[in-house]
Amino acid sequence: MVERSFLARPGLAVAxxxxxxxxxxxxxxxxxxxxxxxxxxxQGAEDPGSHAFRGRTPRNEVMFGPxxxxxxxxxxxxxxxxxxxxxxxxxxxxxxxxxxxxxxxxSLAAVRRPSARAPREYARGPARLTSALGxxxxxxxxxxxxxxxxxxxxxxxxxxxGRVRTGPRVGVSGPGGDGVAFPWRFxxxxxxxxxxxxxxxxxxxK
DNA sequence: TCGTAGATCGACT
DNA sequence: GTCGATCTACGAT
Numbered sequence: 001m002v003e004r005s006f007l008a009r010p011g012l013a014v015a016x017x018x019x020x021x022x023x024x025x026x027x028x029x030x031x032x033x034x035x036x037x038x039x040x041x042x043q044g045a046e047d048p049g050s051h052a053f054r055g056r057t058p059r060n061e062v063m064f065g066p067x068x069x070x071x072x073x074x075x076x077x078x079x080x081x082x083x084x085x086x087x088x089x090x091x092x093x094x095x096x097x098x099x100x101x102x103x104x105x106x107s108l109a110a111v112r113r114p115s116a117r118a119p120r121e122y123a124r125g126p127a128r129l130t131s132a133l134g135x136x137x138x139x140x141x142x143x144x145x146x147x148x149x150x151x152x153x154x155x156x157x158x159x160x161x162g163r164v165r166t167g168p169r170v171g172v173s174g175p176g177g178d179g180v181a182f183p184w185r186f187x188x189x190x191x192x193x194x195x196x197x198x199x200x201x202x203x204x205x206k
Numbered sequence: 207t208c209g210t211a212g213a214t215c216g217a218c219t
Numbered sequence: 220g221t222c223g224a225t226c227t228a229c230g231a232t
Binding site (some may be wrong): 076 | 220222224225226228229
Binding site (some may be wrong): 057075076 | 213216
Protein backbone atom coordinates (compact mmCIF):
# COMPACT_ATOMS: atom_id res chain seq x y z
CA MET A 1 0.00 0.00 0.00
CA VAL A 2 1.37 3.38 -1.02
CA GLU A 3 1.47 5.91 1.82
CA ARG A 4 -0.86 8.87 1.44
CA SER A 5 1.99 11.19 2.45
CA PHE A 6 3.89 9.96 -0.61
CA LEU A 7 1.09 11.27 -2.81
CA ALA A 8 0.48 14.46 -0.84
CA ARG A 9 3.03 16.36 -2.90
CA PRO A 10 2.82 18.17 -6.27
CA GLY A 11 1.93 15.83 -9.11
CA LEU A 12 5.10 16.84 -10.90
CA ALA A 13 7.16 15.34 -8.07
CA VAL A 14 5.01 12.28 -7.63
CA ALA A 15 4.64 11.31 -11.29
CA UNK A 16 8.15 9.98 -12.01
CA UNK A 17 8.17 8.04 -8.75
CA UNK A 18 4.84 6.49 -9.60
CA UNK A 19 6.34 4.62 -12.56
CA UNK A 20 6.58 0.95 -11.77
CA UNK A 21 3.85 1.11 -9.14
CA UNK A 22 1.00 -1.35 -9.41
CA UNK A 23 -2.67 -0.38 -9.53
CA UNK A 24 -4.93 -3.25 -8.53
CA UNK A 25 -8.70 -3.31 -8.93
CA UNK A 26 -10.96 -6.06 -7.69
CA UNK A 27 -14.58 -6.56 -8.76
CA UNK A 28 -17.03 -9.45 -8.73
CA UNK A 29 -15.46 -10.49 -12.02
CA UNK A 30 -12.01 -10.83 -10.53
CA UNK A 31 -8.81 -8.87 -10.09
CA UNK A 32 -6.68 -7.05 -12.64
CA UNK A 33 -3.40 -5.34 -11.74
CA UNK A 34 -1.39 -3.00 -13.92
CA UNK A 35 2.23 -1.91 -13.52
CA UNK A 36 2.45 1.75 -14.60
CA UNK A 37 4.85 2.49 -17.44
CA UNK A 38 3.65 5.92 -18.56
CA UNK A 39 2.09 8.81 -16.65
CA UNK A 40 1.48 12.52 -17.11
CA UNK A 41 1.32 15.22 -14.45
CA UNK A 42 -1.43 17.81 -14.39
CA GLN A 43 -0.70 20.96 -12.43
CA GLY A 44 -4.22 22.04 -11.65
CA ALA A 45 -4.87 25.75 -12.04
CA GLU A 46 -1.45 26.29 -13.64
CA ASP A 47 -2.10 23.88 -16.48
CA PRO A 48 -4.32 25.08 -19.35
CA GLY A 49 -4.83 21.46 -20.29
CA SER A 50 -6.15 20.51 -16.89
CA HIS A 51 -9.80 20.04 -16.07
CA ALA A 52 -9.13 22.16 -13.01
CA PHE A 53 -7.78 25.13 -14.98
CA ARG A 54 -11.12 26.93 -14.95
CA GLY A 55 -11.82 26.28 -11.33
CA ARG A 56 -13.74 23.85 -9.24
CA THR A 57 -16.82 22.18 -10.73
CA PRO A 58 -18.92 19.20 -9.68
CA ARG A 59 -17.05 17.14 -12.26
CA ASN A 60 -13.50 17.83 -11.06
CA GLU A 61 -14.45 18.00 -7.39
CA VAL A 62 -12.31 14.98 -6.59
CA MET A 63 -9.15 16.64 -7.92
CA PHE A 64 -9.45 19.35 -5.30
CA GLY A 65 -9.78 16.82 -2.51
CA PRO A 66 -7.07 15.06 -0.49
CA UNK A 67 -4.35 12.95 -2.11
CA UNK A 68 -4.63 9.25 -2.67
CA UNK A 69 -8.00 9.19 -4.37
CA UNK A 70 -8.90 8.23 -7.91
CA UNK A 71 -10.34 10.80 -10.34
CA UNK A 72 -12.20 9.02 -13.12
CA UNK A 73 -13.86 11.02 -15.84
CA UNK A 74 -15.84 10.25 -18.96
CA UNK A 75 -14.73 11.73 -22.28
CA UNK A 76 -15.36 11.59 -26.02
CA UNK A 77 -18.71 10.03 -25.36
CA UNK A 78 -17.27 6.57 -24.82
CA UNK A 79 -14.04 6.56 -22.85
CA UNK A 80 -12.97 6.77 -19.24
CA UNK A 81 -9.60 8.07 -18.04
CA UNK A 82 -8.14 7.70 -14.56
CA UNK A 83 -5.97 10.03 -12.48
CA UNK A 84 -4.32 9.69 -9.09
CA UNK A 85 -5.08 12.81 -7.06
CA UNK A 86 -1.95 14.36 -5.54
CA UNK A 87 -0.91 17.22 -3.30
CA UNK A 88 -2.71 18.59 -0.28
CA UNK A 89 -6.43 19.09 0.14
CA UNK A 90 -7.59 22.10 -1.86
CA UNK A 91 -4.87 21.84 -4.50
CA UNK A 92 -5.91 20.34 -7.81
CA UNK A 93 -2.87 18.47 -9.07
CA UNK A 94 -3.11 14.93 -10.36
CA UNK A 95 -1.28 12.29 -12.35
CA UNK A 96 -2.95 10.82 -15.41
CA UNK A 97 -2.33 7.10 -15.85
CA UNK A 98 -1.46 6.83 -19.53
CA UNK A 99 -0.26 3.27 -19.94
CA UNK A 100 0.83 0.16 -18.12
CA UNK A 101 1.54 -3.54 -18.26
CA UNK A 102 -1.03 -6.05 -17.06
CA UNK A 103 0.76 -8.13 -14.43
CA UNK A 104 -2.25 -9.91 -12.95
CA UNK A 105 -5.62 -11.00 -14.31
CA UNK A 106 -4.55 -11.06 -17.95
CA SER A 107 -7.41 -13.35 -18.91
CA LEU A 108 -9.98 -10.93 -17.49
CA ALA A 109 -8.23 -8.02 -19.18
CA ALA A 110 -8.49 -9.92 -22.44
CA VAL A 111 -12.24 -10.21 -22.01
CA ARG A 112 -12.55 -6.49 -21.32
CA ARG A 113 -10.30 -5.59 -24.25
CA PRO A 114 -11.40 -7.93 -27.04
CA SER A 115 -9.85 -5.76 -29.72
CA ALA A 116 -6.35 -6.06 -28.27
CA ARG A 117 -4.18 -8.23 -30.47
CA ALA A 118 -1.42 -8.73 -27.93
CA PRO A 119 -1.22 -8.56 -24.12
CA ARG A 120 0.94 -5.46 -24.41
CA GLU A 121 -2.08 -3.65 -25.86
CA TYR A 122 -4.38 -4.35 -22.91
CA ALA A 123 -3.43 -1.10 -21.17
CA ARG A 124 -1.53 0.84 -23.81
CA GLY A 125 -3.33 4.18 -23.63
CA PRO A 126 -5.33 6.06 -20.98
CA ALA A 127 -8.77 4.79 -22.00
CA ARG A 128 -7.48 1.27 -22.59
CA LEU A 129 -5.87 1.18 -19.17
CA THR A 130 -9.10 2.12 -17.40
CA SER A 131 -11.00 -0.33 -19.56
CA ALA A 132 -8.64 -3.21 -18.79
CA LEU A 133 -8.88 -2.49 -15.08
CA GLY A 134 -12.64 -2.20 -15.23
CA UNK A 135 -12.66 1.32 -13.86
CA UNK A 136 -15.69 3.52 -14.44
CA UNK A 137 -17.87 6.20 -12.94
CA UNK A 138 -18.32 4.09 -9.81
CA UNK A 139 -14.60 4.31 -9.04
CA UNK A 140 -14.47 8.11 -9.17
CA UNK A 141 -13.23 9.22 -5.76
CA UNK A 142 -12.13 5.75 -4.72
CA UNK A 143 -9.55 5.67 -1.93
CA UNK A 144 -6.27 4.11 -3.05
CA UNK A 145 -4.53 4.23 0.30
CA UNK A 146 -6.90 2.34 2.59
CA UNK A 147 -6.31 -1.28 3.53
CA UNK A 148 -8.91 -3.53 1.98
CA UNK A 149 -9.92 -1.04 -0.70
CA UNK A 150 -11.13 -2.65 -3.93
CA UNK A 151 -8.98 -0.16 -5.80
CA UNK A 152 -5.45 0.05 -4.45
CA UNK A 153 -2.08 1.46 -5.38
CA UNK A 154 0.96 -0.56 -4.37
CA UNK A 155 4.70 -0.03 -4.67
CA UNK A 156 6.15 -2.06 -7.51
CA UNK A 157 9.59 -3.57 -7.98
CA UNK A 158 12.41 -1.00 -7.92
CA UNK A 159 12.71 0.99 -11.13
CA UNK A 160 16.06 1.75 -12.71
CA UNK A 161 16.22 5.54 -12.59
CA GLY A 162 18.19 5.51 -15.81
CA ARG A 163 15.17 4.18 -17.66
CA VAL A 164 12.90 7.04 -16.67
CA ARG A 165 12.33 9.40 -19.58
CA THR A 166 10.59 12.75 -19.57
CA GLY A 167 9.08 14.87 -22.30
CA PRO A 168 7.60 18.33 -22.51
CA ARG A 169 4.03 18.80 -23.54
CA VAL A 170 4.14 20.69 -26.78
CA GLY A 171 2.68 24.15 -26.72
CA VAL A 172 2.35 24.41 -22.97
CA SER A 173 4.74 26.65 -21.09
CA GLY A 174 5.55 26.40 -17.45
CA PRO A 175 4.48 28.52 -14.49
CA GLY A 176 5.65 32.08 -14.79
CA GLY A 177 5.09 32.26 -18.51
CA ASP A 178 8.79 32.04 -19.31
CA GLY A 179 8.04 30.09 -22.42
CA VAL A 180 9.90 27.04 -21.21
CA ALA A 181 8.00 23.84 -21.72
CA PHE A 182 7.97 21.69 -18.61
CA PRO A 183 8.47 17.95 -18.82
CA TRP A 184 5.14 16.70 -17.62
CA ARG A 185 5.14 13.30 -19.27
CA PHE A 186 7.10 10.42 -17.78
CA UNK A 187 7.62 6.93 -19.11
CA UNK A 188 9.92 3.93 -18.78
CA UNK A 189 12.27 3.64 -21.71
CA UNK A 190 12.11 0.38 -23.58
CA UNK A 191 8.66 -0.64 -22.33
CA UNK A 192 6.53 -2.07 -25.15
CA UNK A 193 3.39 -0.92 -23.36
CA UNK A 194 4.22 2.78 -23.62
CA UNK A 195 1.89 4.47 -26.06
CA UNK A 196 3.54 6.05 -29.11
CA UNK A 197 4.00 9.78 -28.76
CA UNK A 198 1.52 11.81 -30.69
CA UNK A 199 1.33 15.60 -30.46
CA UNK A 200 -2.02 16.70 -29.15
CA UNK A 201 -3.96 17.89 -32.20
CA UNK A 202 -7.65 18.32 -31.49
CA UNK A 203 -9.69 17.23 -34.45
CA UNK A 204 -12.43 19.41 -35.80
CA UNK A 205 -15.68 17.74 -36.57
CA LYS A 206 -17.91 18.64 -39.46
C1' DT B 207 2.62 -0.44 -41.18
C1' DC B 208 0.89 4.27 -41.42
C1' DG B 209 -2.49 7.96 -41.52
C1' DT B 210 -7.12 9.66 -41.26
C1' DA B 211 -12.10 9.89 -40.31
C1' DG B 212 -15.87 8.71 -37.43
C1' DA B 213 -18.02 7.50 -33.20
C1' DT B 214 -20.77 9.45 -29.23
C1' DC B 215 -22.33 12.15 -24.86
C1' DG B 216 -21.49 14.83 -20.67
C1' DA B 217 -19.61 19.19 -19.09
C1' DC B 218 -19.19 23.72 -19.81
C1' DT B 219 -20.03 28.38 -22.26
C1' DG C 220 -24.29 24.50 -29.28
C1' DT C 221 -19.43 23.27 -29.02
C1' DC C 222 -15.59 20.61 -27.71
C1' DG C 223 -12.81 17.04 -25.59
C1' DA C 224 -6.17 14.45 -21.22
C1' DT C 225 -9.26 8.90 -27.10
C1' DC C 226 -9.81 4.53 -29.61
C1' DT C 227 -10.80 1.77 -33.52
C1' DA C 228 -11.78 0.58 -38.17
C1' DC C 229 -10.42 0.99 -42.59
C1' DG C 230 -8.17 2.48 -46.81
C1' DA C 231 -3.70 3.53 -48.73
C1' DT C 232 1.18 2.37 -49.13
